[in-house]
Amino acid sequence: MEKITTSSFYKYIELENPEEFQENLLEYCIKLELKGKVLVAKEGINGTVSGNQKQIEEFEKHLLSFKDFKDIMFKRTETESHPYRKTHVRLRNEIVTSKFGIKTEKVGKHLTPENLKELYDKKDDFIILDARNNYEAKIGKFKNAVTSPIKYFRDFPKTIKDLEKYKNKKIVMYCTAGVRCEKASALLIANGFEDVNQLQGGIVNFINKFPDTYFEGRCFMFDDRISIATGSNTKDIAICEKCHNPSGNYINCKNAKCNKLMIMCEGCNEEWKDTCSKFCRNLSNN
Incomplete structure (x- = not known):
């Protein structure tokens, strides 16, 4: 079976006509038979x-x-199935919901993966x-x-007070693919943090x-993957909420009215039938 390729991307740039761009991009994605979720905003x-x-x-x-978008960065991963079941290109007020009320004109310095690895090394x-x-x-x-x-x-702004002790330290921020760090780093800089950096591409x-x-x-x-491995030898650092053994497997409770997100190993998940409790399991069986 052919592998599915995913491509993640973002760019903060003021769009002249986001409404027209959103409509045209949706039409293009449907024509190309892509699946996914894209948010378009003035920013x-x-x-x-x-x-x-x-x-x-x-x-x-x-x-x-x-x-x-001539210099936009794409981050690819491979998967067995589509992470999204449909094609969505939607118009929003922000491309990542923050309500920080801050522009991304002055953001943290972008560090490459090579730069970060060198810091660790x-x-x-x-x-x-x-x-x-x-x-x-x-x-x-x-x-x-x-x-x-x-x-x-x-x-995130609520964490600023707790981060004050790092104000004069070299800070390297990261998120999944980079989009949140643009706003978060701008917020730190606006609050007087001096050496703010962010991992390029997350x-x-x-x-x-x-x-x-x-x-x-x-x-x-x-998306539907919930999580991905980070190498060929990924070790779980979280604990199954049922048996308390190491696991990195998140599930959403099958009971639609519950939909609780919880860590459950594959063995316990099989026993609990994609549910978080006896109550939800009984409801799902009826």
């Missing part, structure tokens, strides 16, 4: 699409043909800061990462180049 574009390799190459070539003094939500970091994070207790990215870009190195566990994904 730019953010999305993930999937298809066979030829389809993805055509899509990337198409997006690069626009002057606004040389054991440099730096703070590696996870800009993602707590449940994402629970199953995977960079070595020695400072993680946040937030459930939603819009709550976790996905790093593990594509340096699997099985400094990222520990699995990488959470906001």
Whole structure:
């Protein structure tokens, strides 16, 4: 069976006519028979699409043909099936919901995966800061990462006070593919943090180049995959909520009214039939 290729991308740039761009891009994606989710806003574009390799190459070539996106970065992964079941290209107020009320004109310096690996290799003094939500970091994070207790990215400003102790330190921020770090790093700089950096292309870009190195566990994904391995020897750092053995397997409870996100190993998941409790299992069996 042919592998499915996914391509993730974003760019902050002021679009002159986001409505027209959204309509045309949706039409193009449908014509190309791609699946995925793309958000278009006045501030730019953010999305993930999937298809066979030829389809993805055509899509990337198409997006690069626009002057606004001639230098956009694509991060690819391979999977057995489409991460999204449908094709969505939607108009939004923001390409990642933050409500920070801050522009991305002054952001953290972009560090390549090579730059970050060198910092680790040389054991440099730096703070590696996870800009993602707590449940994402629970199953995977960079070595020695400072993680946040937030459930939603819009709550990131609430962490600023706790981060004050790192104000004069070298900070390297990261997220899944980079889009959240643009806003989060801009927020830190606006609050007086001096040496703010961000990982270019995020976790996905790093593990594509340096699997099985400094990222520990699995990488959470906001699609049907839920998470991806970060190398050929990915070790689980989280614990199954049922048997308490190591696991990085997230499930959503099968009971639609519950839909609880929880870590459950494959063995327990088989026993509990994709549900989180006896109550939900009984409902699902009826």
